[in-house]
Amino acid sequence: DAGVTQSPTHLIKTRGQQVTLRCSPKSGHDTVSWYQQALGQGPQFIFQYYEEEERQRGNFPDRFSGHQFPNYSSELNVNALLLGDSALYLCASSARLAGGRYNEQFFGPGTRLTVL
Amino acid sequence: QKEVEQDPGPLSVPEGAIVSLNCTYSNSAFQYFMWYRQYSRKGPELLMYTYSSGNKEDGRFTAQVDKSSKYISLFIRDSQPSDSATYLCAMSAVRGSTLGRLYFGRGTQLTVWP
Numbered sequence: 001d002a003g004v005t006q007s008p009t010h011l012i013k014t015r016g017q018q019v020t021l022r023c024s025p026k027s028g029h030d031t032v033s034w035y036q037q038a039l040g041q042g043p044q045f046i047f048q049y050y051e052e053e054e055r056q057r058g059n060f061p062d063r064f065s066g067h068q069f070p071n072y073s074s075e076l077n078v079n080a081l082l083l084g085d086s087a088l089y090l091c092a093s094s095a096r097l098a099g100g101r102y103n104e105q106f107f108g109p110g111t112r113l114t115v116l
Numbered sequence: 117q118k119e120v121e122q123d124p125g126p127l128s129v130p131e132g133a134i135v136s137l138n139c140t141y142s143n144s145a146f147q148y149f150m151w152y153r154q155y156s157r158k159g160p161e162l163l164m165y166t167y168s169s170g171n172k173e174d175g176r177f178t179a180q181v182d183k184s185s186k187y188i189s190l191f192i193r194d195s196q197p198s199d200s201a202t203y204l205c206a207m208s209a210v211r212g213s214t215l216g217r218l219y220f221g222r223g224t225q226l227t228v229w230p
Contacts, residue, residue: 004159031216040124042204042220043160056217090159094216104150105218107159 002027004093004108012114013081021076021111025093031055032074033105034066035090043090049074050096078113086115119143122205122221131230135192139205139221142186146207146219149181151190154202154223163203164190195228202226 005024013019025032031050035043045058049068068074072093078085089112092105122139129135137151147168152160164179166172172179178191188207192199202223209215 006159033216033218035218035220040222042120042122042206042222043218045217045219048216056215058217088157092218096216104162104165105216106162107152109159112157 004091004106006089006091006108006111008111009109010112010114012116014116015081015083017081017115018077018079019081019113021078021089021091021113022073023076023091023093023108024073025091026106029093029095029106030072031094031096032068032072033092033094034074034076035092035107036060037088037090037110039087046076081115083115086113088112119219120205120207120221122224124222124224126225126227128227128229129195131195131197131228133195133228135195135199135226135228137190137192137203137205137224137226139188139207140186141188141207141219143207143209143219144183144186145209147183147210148208149179149188150206150218151177151179152204152206153199154204156201160204197228197230200227 033048034046037043047057052068063079088110090110091108094105151164154160169183176193180189204223205221206218
């Protein structure tokens with residue numbers, strides 16, 4: 001089991017550009033959540049995808065959008081990049097259990113985005 | 117007030133010491149409590165996962181949850197230099213609109229020196 005994988009590992013962009021980050025969940029998991037972790041801070045929830053729909057969203061602007069594919073993999077898109085978008089972007093996967101509960105969330109290694 | 121508060125440290129202890137890491141929270145809907153370990157520039161690794169109140173032990177690690185005080189702890193016995201990392205507490209609700217969303221503390225940076 002490869003666990004949660006993310007690509008690319010590192011990315012450097014300039015202000016105003018657009019970026020797409022990718023995530024493949026752990027085998028058997030159907031739910032993907034994205035988090036942003038600024039340096040020295042805990043991860044902040046961006047949004048969650050289940051059954052190819054955005055189910056929840058944190059306090060992030062519409063510049064942040066996502067997608068989930070039928071194989072449960074997911075993309076995070078950020079438009080009109082700002083310097084403040086520089087962070088580690090983490091993908092976490094989990095399985096939705098009976099009764100709507102979730103099991104543990106497992107994180108990928110992250111994509112480090114630098115905006116110049 | 118942030119939903120989850122965690123002292124960022126840094127915390128520096130000698131090898132073999134008992135380490136105590138703590139978080140407080142304000143949302144009484146939280147019932148899942150987790151501790152993640154994060155090495156520098158890596159993704160968080162799940163260490164402990166508990167539901168509701170009580171203790172859970174796994175090897176050198178013990179997680180405690182006191183819901184009446186809204187306080188959770190992670191104890192590390194016989195600490196090793198390889199335990200040097202940032203420890204993140206996280207929690208989530210079991211129902212409602214935020215189901216499955218994790219709320220994190222800012223992490224405590226731990227160094228265990230030989």
